[in-house]
Amino acid sequence: MNGPNDLIEIRKKYHHGDLREHLLDAVRQLIEQYGPDGFSIAQACRHAGVSTAAPYKHFKDRHEIMRHVAHQALERMRDGMQRAADAYPAGSPERIMALGNVYVTFAKTEPGMFVVMFSLTTDHAQDEDLMTSGKACFDIVIGVVADHMGLARQSPEVAARAYALWCFVHGHSFLTLDGKASKIQTPLDETTIMALVGRALVPDQIAV
Amino acid sequence: MNGPNDLIEIRKKYHHGDLREHLLDAVRQLIEQYGPDGFSIAQACRHAGVSTAAPYKHFKDRHEIMRHVAHQALERMRDGMQRAADAYPAGSPERIMALGNVYVTFAKTEPGMFVVMFSLTTDHAQDEDLMTSGKACFDIVIGVVADHMGLARQSPEVAARAYALWCFVHGHSFLTLDGKASKIQTPLDETTIMALVGRALVPDQIAV
């Protein structure tokens, strides 16, 4: 067939070769382009040059695809966080700033993925891979905060401070994405925000 | 007609009477029950006992309905925040705690609405009513923080601190909803969290 529909890529062979990964990538692109609710699996199939039934040889349903996409994105962000942590000496304020910066930058450059990662629409809380990835991210924060405070990773003070840091940065990322932060009449630039994070949430004189 | 389909309410008259409000309410209920992506306008029509074409006499499209639902929810939260602010004397720590508590409680009791309010799927950033409602919420925070710090509402310190507070509470609410907060191995109860908010974000010794 291959009529005048909007096929992006014309496949030569009957078998695709690596449809699974190609689909995940197409979905990622489409989500960034049209938003998590503005795209369709059928659209991704057209990108991959396969029929709309093909995905179901690789995935149970739409939600499973979304979970895999979210997982890949979370792993990508985890890599970024790890690299940021490795780039600065333990205990330095720049290290925490860099960590927060990865988060906010990810939200800005891949807003679609950010929303999908923290979406409640697909049942993420039940997905084991997603939760372990998320925990791995948080463990990085735990380690950095522990180094900074000079306490053990298991210390409840560290846990509380790390969680507070996560909440703050997550909230800031989300409100920025949402456009609410920009509409609010505060002349807060990114530097001020991150400075506030560094100074307000990890000073030694404030105990839990 | 009225065959054996799942009509909830049987209408007697040809005209509904107040379909517009009835639809918004049905959508709200369905979102809480099935999630923002698990419901359909058609389902809401069945609740209201009208045909699936009826909503388009009142709303442009699905997105406009979602925006109205989000707006109503935001106004409801604003009322709660205002009541919390009025319930405590200016400058008292309990006042800030109560304000944050309204936010978190709203997220917990109406998770569907919370997600819709801060959803990027429907183009909220363009909606004027939504943005003004959001700004009204933030103005309450501004006022409370200004009272607490003993500074003018227009002070940049107040703006920074209020925004930080908002970020923190929003992040905590979202992570709680997402299930990530509960899965993270931190024994942080709500009281500890809110205490951390009160102490870390609005102490006078930390300047911007």
Place this chain on the structure above:
DNA sequence: TTGACTAAGTTAGGACCGCTTACATATGTA
């Protein structure tokens, strides 16, 4: 009271989507 205008319903249907079933084709292995 009547008759036109309008608001708010209806039915019918198109375009699209997710997903399933039955069938077709390629690939690896004995």
Place this chain on the structure above:
DNA sequence: TACATATGTAAGCGGTCCTAACTTAGTCAA
């Protein structure tokens, strides 16, 4: 080479959003 399996296709069901054309009922001026 023969068969089992993995991976594709075509066809179609039920559902969604939304539009077009029609119908009903309420309002208001003459």
